[in-house]
Amino acid sequence: xxxxxxxxxxxxARAAKAAFEASQLIASSERVQALHELxxxxxxxxxxxxAANRRDLEAAQQEVNAGHMSSSLxxxxxxxxGDKWESMLQGVIDVANLPDPTGIxxxxxxxxxxxxxxxxxxxxxxLLVIFEARPEVVVNIAALAIKSGNAAILKGGKESNExxxxxxxxxxxxxxxxxxxxxYIQAIQTRAxxxxxxxxxxxxxxxxxxxxxxxxxxxxxxxxxxVMGHADGLCSVFLDETADLDKAVRVVLDSKTDYPAACNxxxxxxxxxxxxxxxxxxxxxxxxxxxxxxxxxxxTISALQSLSPAPAKLTSHVRTSTLDSYTTEHxxxxxxxxxxxxxxxxxxxxxxxxxxxTDCIVTEDPAAASAFCRGVDSAGTFVNASTRFADxxxxxxxxxxxxxxxxIHARGPVGLEGLVTYKYMLRSKGEKGHIVGEFGTGDxxxxxxxxxxxxxxxxFLE
Amino acid sequence: xxxxxxxxxxxxARAAKAAFEASQLIASSERVQALHELxxxxxxxxxxxxAANRRDLEAAQQEVNAGHMSSSLxxxxxxxxGDKWESMLQGVIDVANLPDPTGIxxxxxxxxxxxxxxxxxxxxxxLLVIFEARPEVVVNIAALAIKSGNAAILKGGKESNExxxxxxxxxxxxxxxxxxxxxYIQAIQTRAxxxxxxxxxxxxxxxxxxxxxxxxxxxxxxxxxxVMGHADGLCSVFLDETADLDKAVRVVLDSKTDYPAACNxxxxxxxxxxxxxxxxxxxxxxxxxxxxxxxxxxxTISALQSLSPAPAKLTSHVRTSTLDSYTTEHxxxxxxxxxxxxxxxxxxxxxxxxxxxTDCIVTEDPAAASAFCRGVDSAGTFVNASTRFADxxxxxxxxxxxxxxxxIHARGPVGLEGLVTYKYMLRSKGEKGHIVGEFGTGDxxxxxxxxxxxxxxxxFLE
Numbered sequence: 001x002x003x004x005x006x007x008x009x010x011x012x013a014r015a016a017k018a019a020f021e022a023s024q025l026i027a028s029s030e031r032v033q034a035l036h037e038l039x040x041x042x043x044x045x046x047x048x049x050x051a052a053n054r055r056d057l058e059a060a061q062q063e064v065n066a067g068h069m070s071s072s073l074x075x076x077x078x079x080x081x082g083d084k085w086e087s088m089l090q091g092v093i094d095v096a097n098l099p100d101p102t103g104i105x106x107x108x109x110x111x112x113x114x115x116x117x118x119x120x121x122x123x124x125x126x127l128l129v130i131f132e133a134r135p136e137v138v139v140n141i142a143a144l145a146i147k148s149g150n151a152a153i154l155k156g157g158k159e160s161n162e163x164x165x166x167x168x169x170x171x172x173x174x175x176x177x178x179x180x181x182x183x184y185i186q187a188i189q190t191r192a193x194x195x196x197x198x199x200x201x202x203x204x205x206x207x208x209x210x211x212x213x214x215x216x217x218x219x220x221x222x223x224x225x226x227v228m229g230h231a232d233g234l235c236s237v238f239l240d241e242t243a244d245l246d247k248a249v250r251v252v253l254d255s256k257t258d259y260p261a262a263c264n265x266x267x268x269x270x271x272x273x274x275x276x277x278x279x280x281x282x283x284x285x286x287x288x289x290x291x292x293x294x295x296x297x298x299x300t301i302s303a304l305q306s307l308s309p310a311p312a313k314l315t316s317h318v319r320t321s322t323l324d325s326y327t328t329e330h331x332x333x334x335x336x337x338x339x340x341x342x343x344x345x346x347x348x349x350x351x352x353x354x355x356x357x358t359d360c361i362v363t364e365d366p367a368a369a370s371a372f373c374r375g376v377d378s379a380g381t382f383v384n385a386s387t388r389f390a391d392x393x394x395x396x397x398x399x400x401x402x403x404x405x406x407x408i409h410a411r412g413p414v415g416l417e418g419l420v421t422y423k424y425m426l427r428s429k430g431e432k433g434h435i436v437g438e439f440g441t442g443d444x445x446x447x448x449x450x451x452x453x454x455x456x457x458x459x460f461l462e
Numbered sequence: 463x464x465x466x467x468x469x470x471x472x473x474x475a476r477a478a479k480a481a482f483e484a485s486q487l488i489a490s491s492e493r494v495q496a497l498h499e500l501x502x503x504x505x506x507x508x509x510x511x512x513a514a515n516r517r518d519l520e521a522a523q524q525e526v527n528a529g530h531m532s533s534s535l536x537x538x539x540x541x542x543x544g545d546k547w548e549s550m551l552q553g554v555i556d557v558a559n560l561p562d563p564t565g566i567x568x569x570x571x572x573x574x575x576x577x578x579x580x581x582x583x584x585x586x587x588x589l590l591v592i593f594e595a596r597p598e599v600v601v602n603i604a605a606l607a608i609k610s611g612n613a614a615i616l617k618g619g620k621e622s623n624e625x626x627x628x629x630x631x632x633x634x635x636x637x638x639x640x641x642x643x644x645x646y647i648q649a650i651q652t653r654a655x656x657x658x659x660x661x662x663x664x665x666x667x668x669x670x671x672x673x674x675x676x677x678x679x680x681x682x683x684x685x686x687x688x689v690m691g692h693a694d695g696l697c698s699v700f701l702d703e704t705a706d707l708d709k710a711v712r713v714v715l716d717s718k719t720d721y722p723a724a725c726n727x728x729x730x731x732x733x734x735x736x737x738x739x740x741x742x743x744x745x746x747x748x749x750x751x752x753x754x755x756x757x758x759x760x761x762t763i764s765a766l767q768s769l770s771p772a773p774a775k776l777t778s779h780v781r782t783s784t785l786d787s788y789t790t791e792h793x794x795x796x797x798x799x800x801x802x803x804x805x806x807x808x809x810x811x812x813x814x815x816x817x818x819x820t821d822c823i824v825t826e827d828p829a830a831a832s833a834f835c836r837g838v839d840s841a842g843t844f845v846n847a848s849t850r851f852a853d854x855x856x857x858x859x860x861x862x863x864x865x866x867x868x869x870i871h872a873r874g875p876v877g878l879e880g881l882v883t884y885k886y887m888l889r890s891k892g893e894k895g896h897i898v899g900e901f902g903t904g905d906x907x908x909x910x911x912x913x914x915x916x917x918x919x920x921x922f923l924e
Contacts (some may be wrong), residue, residue: 020839021809021810021813021837021839024836024837024839025833025836025837025841056709072717108611109857109858111851111856111857111858115847115851117857117858118719119874124869124870125839125869137487137519138586205869205870206869206870220686221686224682224683225686226868228870235585244895246894246895247890247894247895250894250895250897251895251896251897253897254897254898254899255897258897258899271568290528337552347483348483351483358696362895366922366924367924369889370922371487371924373887373889373920373922374487374923375483375486375487375488377482377483377486377587378885379885379886380885380886380887380888381885381886381887381888381890382887382888382889382890383887383889383890383922384889384890384891384892384895385577385888385889385890385895385897386895386896386897386898386899388575388897388898389577389888389896389898390886394573394887394898394901394910395571395573396571396573396579396910396912406688407586407587407667407668408586408667408668408688408690408870408871408883409870409884411883411884411885411886412581412884412885412886421869421870421873422873422874423840423841423842423843423873423874424841424842424843424852424857424873424874424875425835425842425843425844425845426842426843426844426845426847426851427831427844427845427846427847428709428844428845428846428847429846430846432708432709432712432845433711433712433713433824433847433848434705434717434846434847434851435707435709435712435713435716435720435847435848435850436716436720436848436850436851436856437716437720437848439856448856448858450858458835459833460828460831460835460845461832461835461836462828462829462832462833
């Protein structure tokens with residue numbers, strides 16, 4: 001780490017923390033106003049932003065032509081595709097209209113006469129958000145940070161540099177029309193800055209990486225700051241012995257093929273041995289018809305080979321699996337398949353092979369559903385429903401910060417709630433203030449009351 | 463790290479994870495039963511345990527005589543002092559009687575007809591708890607882990623080794639009378655095992671260090687596993703310009719002297735310049751009378767020197783502070799004092815010098831109280847109440863896992879709630895199961911309902 005990178009990063013991180021602290025005394029209505037200003041700034045700067053985006057796209061096209069970039073990455077750069085621009089603007093307003101996640105009392109207790117304790121939600125502090133390619137994420141994340149009261153430092157992919165710079169300019173302009181400090185949202189450009197920032201745990205409170213497995217893993221391995229997100233999305237579907245055939249076909253097909261590159265797509269199918277010759281062949285045929293490649297263990301491949309007539313694409317699309325198949329996130333039309341003799345074997349297999357993201361059972365047996373949901377140690381345990389439902393918007397959160405496979409703080413699809421923590425406020429209204437020395441078990445000493453207080457907000461906050 | 467330590471640690475960690483996973487299918491009533499068994503096992507083994515404790519004490523006495531151990535550490539070892547033994551047993555029953563923190567629905571929504579989403583609290587997984595000296599912590603932490611459904615690996619101080627081994631034996635006996643695996647709670651003896659375990663983030667989900675600043679800091683610096691707790695307890699009291707003199711004296715004195723070695727004792731006093739000649743002298747006199755040593759900046763020392771008559775102990779107990787004074791956790795009858803010109807200066811000073819544990823304002827001005835509580839970025843912000851109230855028992859949690867200065871997951875005094883996370887369970891009751899491919903904005907596509915469900919528990923869990 002060069003000294004200049006480190007000192008530049010320290011300046012940025014300190015400014016972010018100072019902006020966060022200063023913002024705590026600003027009414028949350030100003031944050032909502034900032035979001036409306038942001039939408040307007042973006043609308044006014046549309047021509048310039050889309051021109052910058054075209055320059056990014058042209059540069060990216062040359063990278064694709066030279067074989068240095070994938071065409072799918074190129075597509076994600078385009079801010080003018082379909083309704084992406086309008087969605088981005090609407091997204092800012094949607095976030096503005098969500099309920100304020102801060103200032104909510106989640107525990108309140110009268111410890112003694114005139115001594116009131118409130119646990120109240122509040123922002124976390126300074127977020128460092130690192131993402132790839134899609135430039136609209138700058139706006140999306142900035143909106144979430146502003147709404148939740150967190151300062152943020154954003155690092156986008158270098159491919160979208162020109163676009164991101166103008167988006168950041170619009171964010172700055174919007175903030176300048178409010179009393180929120182302009183350093184509340186800062187954009188950085190280089191990986192060296194990221195590396196330096198990842199060391200500054202005294203200023204940065206949470207890192208949110210959104211991007212490839214390797215991006216997330218690298219970040220997790222190089223910082224003491226808590227990281228929210230997921231590296232792998234190794235989801236599985238288990239066909240229980242009582243699985244309904246139609247449900248099995250529909251749920252497996254949707255989980256695998258609805259959007260194979262998503263983290264909530266299924267990568268592994270577990271077949272109960274008792275349905276190898278009943279449910280499995282129909283599921284396999286549907287998968288093969290949908291052009292899915294299957295990596296099968298010996299029992300599941302045999303079950304297909306013994307069919308007459310043999311399923312189409314059996315020779316072209318079905319291969320023998322290896323041990324690695326069951327820990328591989330294919331992110332494509334490939335599915336690993338294994339047969340197991342029981343529900344409890346399936347639960348153990350999932351707990352030791354899945355990435356604890358989302359796992360599904362197809363079953364008609366309520367006891368099996370219950371055991372699966374309790375026994376599978378994942379952020380999502382689903383019954384007869386596609387793994388693809390694991391998503392903040394589908395869950396009804398209004399927005400999604402990301403999906404976390406950690407067990408600490410936020411787990412699964414994370415909405416605005418994942419961007420707040422809480423603090424305890426204790427107020428004495430007593431004539432002499434309150435001291436602990438007066439409480440105890442002895443004669444003449446006070447006892448704690450611990451009487452529940454019904455309150456949604458803290459009454460003494462202005 | 464030697465290979466043998468690493469492989470021994472892996473065996474322990476794997477067994478803990480397997481025990482955790484197996485325990486998810488066991489009814490929570492068994493966990494309560496295990497706690498009652500534990501109390502009975504301890505009662506039956508009382509003689510043996512106290513004999514082992516006497517051996518630990520004798521060995522410790524020799525260490526104290528040789529100057530290798532402090533006598534305060536020795537005192538903490540004694541399991542037979544006062545009502546410590548009975549409190550330990552009662553503590554187990556108290557934890558057993560607390561409400562179950564798992565299985566509680568905190569969000570439930572109907573995404574579509576017959577498609578129900580539940581966010582339900584569940585244990586985190588495997589805890590690694592590292593503590594010093596006090597042997598009763600073994601029992602205390604084991605009880606919390608069992609109650610909350612987490613497996614735990616416990617490492618106590620080597621000073622209490624003989625006692626801890628018998629306490630662990632009692633825990634094992636208690637578990638063996640239930641269907642909870644005996645490896646659910648494991649005790650380890652050596653630091654080498656701890657070091658090896660801190661690397662096993664695939665098996666261990668949360669580290670809880672309870673002990674000295676250096677213990678916590680070392681652990682935070684040597685693991686990727688989330689750590690819950692606090693290194694420093696640098697709490698402060700701010701005497702605002704409207705501070706009431708009596709409240710100021712009472713709150714400062716209690717915050718500093720009620721138990722100076724505690725993490726929630728005040729280490730810094732900030733005096734508004736406007737009360738330097740009014741409130742501050744009385745507070746200083748009370749502190750000096752209580753034998754507190756003061757490290758003062760120039761304005762606060764001058765204010766005392768100009769008094770006539772000079773306060774007692776002015777020459778013996780008052781010294782000039784240095785910059786380091788304001789980042790030092792004295793843990794003794796020493797207090798750092800500084801004068802500042804405004805509330806906002808005090809807030810900035812606290813945010814940059816305190817350890818974000820607990821800070822207090824003494825004020826009669828509601829606007830100042832509100833600004834302080836919002837602006838000070840600490841787990842606890844108190845008004846006219848001693849910092850010593852920052853404690854799980856005083857807050858009414860029934861028990862305390864520890865106090866966290868982190869902003870992620872649990873913050874401030876942590877009760878049983880800090881030992882649970884949540885997972886999302888999604889169940890389709892639909893005739894064909896549920897797939898995302900049917901939802902969209904197009905004609906003939908389904909829209910999400912997102913209708914709130916009133917539920918305290920998940921109806922389909924057995």
